[in-house]
Amino acid sequence: MDDVARVLARTAPREEPPEPGLRWAAVALVLHGRGARDAELLFIRRADRDGDPWSGHVAFPGGRHDRTDTSLEHTARRETREELGLDLDVAGTLVGRLDDLRPRNAALPPIVVRPFVFAVHAPVALTPNAEVKSAFWTPLVRLLDPVVRHEHAVAHAGTRWRLPAYRLGEDVVWGMTERITTQLLLHLQEGALL
Numbered sequence: 001m002d003d004v005a006r007v008l009a010r011t012a013p014r015e016e017p018p019e020p021g022l023r024w025a026a027v028a029l030v031l032h033g034r035g036a037r038d039a040e041l042l043f044i045r046r047a048d049r050d051g052d053p054w055s056g057h058v059a060f061p062g063g064r065h066d067r068t069d070t071s072l073e074h075t076a077r078r079e080t081r082e083e084l085g086l087d088l089d090v091a092g093t094l095v096g097r098l099d100d101l102r103p104r105n106a107a108l109p110p111i112v113v114r115p116f117v118f119a120v121h122a123p124v125a126l127t128p129n130a131e132v133k134s135a136f137w138t139p140l141v142r143l144l145d146p147v148v149r150h151e152h153a154v155a156h157a158g159t160r161w162r163l164p165a166y167r168l169g170e171d172v173v174w175g176m177t178e179r180i181t182t183q184l185l186l187h188l189q190e191g192a193l194l
Contacts, residue, residue: 001095001119003035007191008096008117016100016112023111026076027062028088029184031095031119032137036193040137041181042126044083045171047133056133058173060115060180061086076116084135085127092118098183101176115180138168143185144194 016022033039048056061080069075077088086092098115126135142148143166152165152174165174166181173181188194 001031001033001035001039001093003191003193004031004039004117004119004188005095007187007193008098010191011187013097014099015114016102021110023109024065024072024075024114025063025111026065026072026079026114026116027060027180028076028080029060029098029115029117029180030080030086030088030092031117031140032123036140036188039140041140041143041184042135042137043168043171043173043177044128044135045133047131049131057175057177058168058171059177061132061135062113064111072114073116076114076118080118083129083132085129086120086124088118088120091122091124092120095119098180098187101179103176113176113180115183117184136168136171140185140188140194142168143181144189 030042031039043058044061046055046057046059061083062076063079065072065075069078081087094116096117100112100114102112128135148166150165150167151162152172154161154163163174165172165178
């Protein structure tokens with residue numbers, strides 16, 4: 001994954017400035033493979049939970065920054081360990097970061113998500129906790145297939161939107177997860193890795 005690290009290091013990720021009342025979260029994009037062309041990306045399907053605006057969605061492991069976390073990178077590592085039993089301190093290497101993102105829907109909480117990209121060195125066992133319904137790996141090259149690109153219909157408060165998405169069988173990657181995934185793919189394509 002040295003090639004992925006080199007490409008991600010070319011551009012400094014955009015960071016959101018802190019502001020009062022803003023919450024912070026971090027996610028881990030976990031890659032497995034020798035290089036980008038044979039790499040697989042780890043997704044989770046969140047468990048259905050009342051009061052969770054992302055309940056049941058396809059996402060990356062991650063969550064809110066806790067005041068005991070030493071950094072947002074620590075948040076991504078801690079949440080991945082808690083949600084999947086995957087210890088990135090032991091089984092992974094940080095290979096880069098992507099731009100901070102905020103939800104586009106004003107009805108969602110004011111939060112900034114910082115994505116971190118990790119590579120795992122060998123096949124890993126995943127043990128989802130109660131927050132995670134399932135976990136699955138998808139080849140990066142599959143996400144480039146035009147058949148997988150999709151528009152996802154979303155309805156909220158009487159309004160309907162059609163948003164860009166990736167359809168992976170029964171799983172649909174949309175919203176912030178789609179935006180983060182697309183950002184990673186664009187970096188890798190611009191670096192001629194995909």
